[in-house]
Amino acid sequence: MCITLCSGDPTMYEKYWQQMGDKTKVVINGWQFISYFSDVSRVCWFLEPEFANSIIRLHKLVGNAITEDRYIVVGTGSTQLFQALLYAVSPPNSSEPISVVSAAPFYSSYPLITDFLKSGLHKWAGDAYTFDIDKPYIELVTSPNNPDGFPREAVVNKKQGILIHDFAYYWPQYIPISSPADHDIMLFTVSKSTGHAGSRVGWALVKDIEIAKKMTEFIVLSTIGVSKDSQIRAAKILQVVSDSHQYKVDFKEGQAFFEHNYNHMARRWKQLRDAVNMSKLFSLPDFPSGSCTFSGRTFESQPAFAWLKCKGEIDDCESFLRGHKILTRGGKHFGGSEKYVRISMLPRDETFDQFTERLSSINSS
Amino acid sequence: MCITLCSGDPTMYEKYWQQMGDKTKVVINGWQFISYFSDVSRVCWFLEPEFANSIIRLHKLVGNAITEDRYIVVGTGSTQLFQALLYAVSPPNSSEPISVVSAAPFYSSYPLITDFLKSGLHKWAGDAYTFDIDKPYIELVTSPNNPDGFPREAVVNKKQGILIHDFAYYWPQYIPISSPADHDIMLFTVSKSTGHAGSRVGWALVKDIEIAKKMTEFIVLSTIGVSKDSQIRAAKILQVVSDSHQYKVDFKEGQAFFEHNYNHMARRWKQLRDAVNMSKLFSLPDFPSGSCTFSGRTFESQPAFAWLKCKGEIDDCESFLRGHKILTRGGKHFGGSEKYVRISMLPRDETFDQFTERLSSINSS
Numbered sequence: 001m002c003i004t005l006c007s008g009d010p011t012m013y014e015k016y017w018q019q020m021g022d023k024t025k026v027v028i029n030g031w032q033f034i035s036y037f038s039d040v041s042r043v044c045w046f047l048e049p050e051f052a053n054s055i056i057r058l059h060k061l062v063g064n065a066i067t068e069d070r071y072i073v074v075g076t077g078s079t080q081l082f083q084a085l086l087y088a089v090s091p092p093n094s095s096e097p098i099s100v101v102s103a104a105p106f107y108s109s110y111p112l113i114t115d116f117l118k119s120g121l122h123k124w125a126g127d128a129y130t131f132d133i134d135k136p137y138i139e140l141v142t143s144p145n146n147p148d149g150f151p152r153e154a155v156v157n158k159k160q161g162i163l164i165h166d167f168a169y170y171w172p173q174y175i176p177i178s179s180p181a182d183h184d185i186m187l188f189t190v191s192k193s194t195g196h197a198g199s200r201v202g203w204a205l206v207k208d209i210e211i212a213k214k215m216t217e218f219i220v221l222s223t224i225g226v227s228k229d230s231q232i233r234a235a236k237i238l239q240v241v242s243d244s245h246q247y248k249v250d251f252k253e254g255q256a257f258f259e260h261n262y263n264h265m266a267r268r269w270k271q272l273r274d275a276v277n278m279s280k281l282f283s284l285p286d287f288p289s290g291s292c293t294f295s296g297r298t299f300e301s302q303p304a305f306a307w308l309k310c311k312g313e314i315d316d317c318e319s320f321l322r323g324h325k326i327l328t329r330g331g332k333h334f335g336g337s338e339k340y341v342r343i344s345m346l347p348r349d350e351t352f353d354q355f356t357e358r359l360s361s362i363n364s365s
Numbered sequence: 366m367c368i369t370l371c372s373g374d375p376t377m378y379e380k381y382w383q384q385m386g387d388k389t390k391v392v393i394n395g396w397q398f399i400s401y402f403s404d405v406s407r408v409c410w411f412l413e414p415e416f417a418n419s420i421i422r423l424h425k426l427v428g429n430a431i432t433e434d435r436y437i438v439v440g441t442g443s444t445q446l447f448q449a450l451l452y453a454v455s456p457p458n459s460s461e462p463i464s465v466v467s468a469a470p471f472y473s474s475y476p477l478i479t480d481f482l483k484s485g486l487h488k489w490a491g492d493a494y495t496f497d498i499d500k501p502y503i504e505l506v507t508s509p510n511n512p513d514g515f516p517r518e519a520v521v522n523k524k525q526g527i528l529i530h531d532f533a534y535y536w537p538q539y540i541p542i543s544s545p546a547d548h549d550i551m552l553f554t555v556s557k558s559t560g561h562a563g564s565r566v567g568w569a570l571v572k573d574i575e576i577a578k579k580m581t582e583f584i585v586l587s588t589i590g591v592s593k594d595s596q597i598r599a600a601k602i603l604q605v606v607s608d609s610h611q612y613k614v615d616f617k618e619g620q621a622f623f624e625h626n627y628n629h630m631a632r633r634w635k636q637l638r639d640a641v642n643m644s645k646l647f648s649l650p651d652f653p654s655g656s657c658t659f660s661g662r663t664f665e666s667q668p669a670f671a672w673l674k675c676k677g678e679i680d681d682c683e684s685f686l687r688g689h690k691i692l693t694r695g696g697k698h699f700g701g702s703e704k705y706v707r708i709s710m711l712p713r714d715e716t717f718d719q720f721t722e723r724l725s726s727i728n729s730s
Contacts, residue, residue, distance in 0.1 A: 009401050017396035024395030028598060030605070031382035033563035036374050036556075076441055076565075076588040083587070087482065109586070116586050117452065118485030191401075198398035198593035200441075221474070221481050222448070223441040227592035228563035233393060240395070 003355045004327045008146075008304060010346040013195025016260055019252075024240050026233045033228035043212045046225030047074045054238035055188075055203055061242050062258070062294050064170050065181045065188070070205040071212035074226045075219060078168055078189035078202035082140075083113060083222070085185060085204065088214035089138060089162045090121040099125035099133065102140035103155045105147050105307070105336035107166070108329060110140055127335050128155045135160060142166040144175045147334050147342035148285060149303030151175065168192045168202075173261035175301045176290035184208065190234045192304060194241060194257070195346070199230040262295065265302040268345055268352060272306055275360035282359070283309045306343040317341045324362050326355060368720045369692045373511075373669060375711040377633075378560025381625055384617075389605045391598045398593035408577045411590030412439045419603035420553075420568055426607050427623070427659050429535050430546045430553070435570040436577035439591045440584060443533055443554035443567035447505075448478060448587070450550060450569065453579035454503060454527045455486040464490035464498065467505035468520045469700035470512050470672070472531070473707075475505055476700075492700050493520045500525060507531040509540045512699050512707035513650060514668030516540065533557045533567075538626035540666045541657035549573065555599045557669060559606060559622070560711070564595040627660065630667040633710055633717060637671055640725035647724070648674045671708040682706045689727050691720060 017024060038048045052072050059065045075081035090098045100114045104127040111124040125131060128139055139161050143152035146169065154163050165183045169175065171193050189202035206212045219225060241257040243250065254260055276282045287301035308328075310317035316338045318330030331340030347355070382389060403413045417437050424430045440446035455463045465479045469492040476489040490496060493504055504526050508517035511534065519528050530548045534540065536558050554567035571577045584590060606622040608615065619625055641647045652666035673693075675682035681703045683695030696705030712720070 007401065011400050014396045014399050017394075017399070020395050022394075026393045026594075028391045028393075029382075029387075030385050030389030030602060031379045034379050034382070034560050035376050036372065036562045038563075076592070079586075080588045113586055116583075117482050120483030120485065195399050197401045198403075198590075200588055200590060200592045218481075221444075221478055222587065223445050223565055225563075225565060227441070227565045227595040229391075229594040229598050230592040233594050237395060 002325045002327050003351060003358065005344045005347060005351075005355060006327050006329045008192070008344045008346060010191060010195040010197050010304075011348045012264065012346040012352070013261070014348065016257070016264075017195070019255065020240065024237050026236050028229055028232065033232070036225055038225075038228065038231075043071050043209060044073045044216045046216075046219070047072060048228055048231040048235060051201075051203075051231040051235040051238075054235040054242070057242050058238045059180075061245060062172060062177060063180050064172075064177045064294070065167065065186055065205060067205060070207055071209060073204040073206060073212055073215045073219070074231060075202045075204065076223055076226050077191065077200045078166065078187045078204075079109070079113065080219065080222060081187055081202050081204045081215070082110075082164070082166070084215040084218035085164050085187075085211070086114065086122050086138065087218040088211045089164075089185075091136065092121070097121055097123040099123065099131065099135065099137040100140065101125045101128040101131045101137055101156065102142065103128040103152065105145070105331065105334035105340070106140065107142055107146045108333035111335075131156050134158065136162070138162045138164060140164050140166060142168070144169045144301060144303055147305050147329075147336075148307035149175075149287065149301050149305060150285070151301075169304055172258045172292055172294045173265050174303055176292035176297070176299055177294045178290060179293065185211065190237070194237050196234065196237060199227075199234055201226065201230045201234045258294065262297075262302075265345065266299075269302040271352070271356050272345070272359075275356040276308070278360035279362050281311055281314065281362060283311055302345075304345055306345055307340055308343055309340050315339060324358060326358060367690045367692050368716060368723065370709045370712060370716075370720060371692050371694045373557070373709045373711060375556060375560040375562050375669075376713045377629065377711040377717070378626070379713065381622070381629075382560070384620065385605065388608075389602050391601050393594055393597065398597070401590055403590075403593065403596075408436050408574060409438045409581045411581075411584070412437060413593055413596040413600060416566075416568075416596040416600040416603075419600040419607070422607050423603045424545070426610060427537060427542060428545050429537070429542045429659070430532065430551055430570060432570060435572055436574060438569040438571060438577055438580045438584070439596060440567045440569065441588055441591050442556065442565045443531065443552045443569075444474070444478065445584065445587065446552055446567050446569045446580070447475075447529070447531070449580035449583035450529050450552075450576070451479065451487050451503065452583040453576045454529075454550075456501065457486070462486055462488040464488065464496065464500065464502040465505065466490045466493040466496045466502055466521065467507065468493040468517065470510070470696065470705070471505065471700050472507055472511045473694060473698035496521050499523065501527070503527045503529060505529050505531060507533070509534045509666060509668055512670050512694075512701075512705075513672040514540075514652065514666050514670060515650070516666075534669055537623045537657055537659045538630050539668055541655035541662070541664055542659045543655060544658065550576065555602070559599075559602050561599065561602060564592075564599055566591065566595045566599045623659065627662075627667075630710065631664070634667040636717070636721050637710070637724075640721040641673070643725035644727050646676055646679065646727060648676055667710075669710050671710055672705055673708055674705050680704060689723060691723060
């Protein structure tokens with residue numbers, strides 16, 4: 001049977017939430033959330049106040065982003081927010097679409113999303129390292145990066161650049177939190193922080209009110225707001241995550257969310273590195289060690305994806321692994337080399353165990 | 366204080382759902398709906414099977430659409446599905462964008478949604494009545510129509526046309542159901558059928574598998590699927606709507622959903638017509654009487670919006686009503702005359718009562 005690790009489906013988190021039992025149970029009555037509107041006094045009028053509060057509380061606790069003097073815009077996942085941002089920051093009346101770039105290897109959906117409607121507002125212009133035109137551009141900075149897990153900073157650094165910081169993975173189970181991120185435009189998502197991908201909820205922290213307004217306009221035209229049911233559920237979940245660290249007495253030993261899932265990721269990375277060492281056909285990136293302001297721990301990144309390289313004569317790593325019934329996403333999709341594949345580190349335990357077992361048994365014979 | 370009736374916020378329905386008490390209560394546990402995936406055996410793999418079943422059951426009960434030999438595609442409201450359809454049926458490699466038309470007066474969001482990303486795939490081409498080019502085109506047929514409430518059929522009727530039927534309001538509280546709709550592409554939404562606009566859930570019934578696949582592709586690129594929480598909640602609500610008609614013994618007298626809300630709409634339309642008659646400055650459309658296959662009743666349409674005309678010398682009806690602190694959406698937004706405004710018939714009772722009282726007191730003095 002094939003082991004599917006192409007998408008980043010975060011089912012690893014199911015077990016933790018099962019252990020939490022009733023704590024994150026949400027009850028919604030038939031007469032609630034009928035209206036399109038959540039709070040008309042906000043720029044983003046479809047943002048549920050409860051969800052906004054839970055976001056601010058969690059960022060303050062973790063220390064991974066500044067929320068002061070920012071507008072919060074909620075989206076149907078950070079995928080929608082990314083598109084809302086492209087719309088919000090692209091010059092509306094330019095004679096040609098603005099260039100959108102990101103340093104390779106970059107998230108494989110960025111080029112597809114930027115271009116699929118053949119928009120006259122923006123167009124994908126590829127690897128930021130090779131971008132060298134003196135015109136306005138948008139640079140996507142994903143840190144830590146999807147697919148390779150490294151921390152990132154902007155690389156083009158020209159005057160007319162607009163930066164979008166995608167912090168989907170800037171959480172202490174994956175990487176040491178070095179300081180609160182303090183950029184003009186920052187993206188986060190529930191999918192990768194708590195694992196609730198099925199709820200389709202993300203948020204943006206945005207300094208400029210005009211950008212927040214145009215993002216809101218995009219989301220109104222795109223979907224007339226964001227599911228209230230999912231916002232209410234996400235609010236509850238983020239509150240429980242914060243509670244699990246701030247009111248430990250109400251939780252069992254080792255159940256603080258980031259602690260528990262840091263340990264889970266650490267075990268998985270050790271297991272993967274052991275398998276890679278056994279096989280000798282592959283290699284993995286080495287991450288610098290860093291001190292985490294949240295946990296006080298010093299550790300090497302343990303990303304949500306592994307950027308695995310096939311060594312030696314294997315040129316197409318995706319096909320090679322497919323031959324061994326391991327389905328991954330090849331490096332080419334990320335603007336990188338075919339010698340690499342991206343592997344999800346967030347499947348259920350059974351799948352991950354099967355995967356490392358199968359990987360370790362692949363050898364050159 | 367201003368009375369706001371611009372948007373179609375369906376808060377009228379809150380009261381009915383309050384009366385239903387616990388019947389539509391939904392409980393979601395923390396470990397549920399973590400995954401992006403709902404059912405990988407379906408073309409639309411993020412559609413929750415429970416929701417699909419509830420849709421089929423309800424259409425069969427009401428008799429307003431054929432579901433056999435159709436693919437169901439779920440969307441973040443029918444707004445997203447409309448965009449997924451534009452993407453799915455626009456020729457991908459044409460040298461120019463395909464024309465999108467609808468007979469005036471048309472839903473004010475159609476032109477905005479079609480053009481806001483300056484897509485190279487499709488462009489708004491205005492009133493279908495004036496479209497006379499022998500090239501491929503997309504015609505949006507909204508029946509009953511938003512804003513004016515009349516039943517609609519395609520008007521261009523040329524060979525190269527692709528028809529999208531928007532049936533958001535084809536439900537028996539608004540209009541007699543004449544026969545099950547049987548078109549290639551049909552759109553429905555929870556917002557206008559049960560009132561749950563805050564959940565952002567709609568569905569398309571689509572004959573052609575290739576269109577269903579491309580719609581799914583669009584929704585993946587746009588939002589990676591649709592909130593599971595809202596799908597589960599919508600499933601429960603649609604089931605209770607069906608139950609209220611099929612298992613009447615479990616419900617109080619007069620609580621069958623369409624019966625109850627037919628009566629509510631009938632009272633509101635009578636109240637509005639009385640107010641209009643009192644004032645003498647306005648007029649309303651007269652609807653033909655029709656027999657409803659669902660209820661067996663013969664009645665005149667009682668739409669979710671009133672398309673109100675200012676008589677005589679009042680040329681800008683929106684401004685005139687604003688002067689009397691009644692906020693509506695003017696006819697120009699719908700490709701129509703400024704002598705008309707669209708008024709939501711679905712606010713809460715207090716708002717509707719205030720509105721009709723204020724309207725009836727406006728006179729030419």
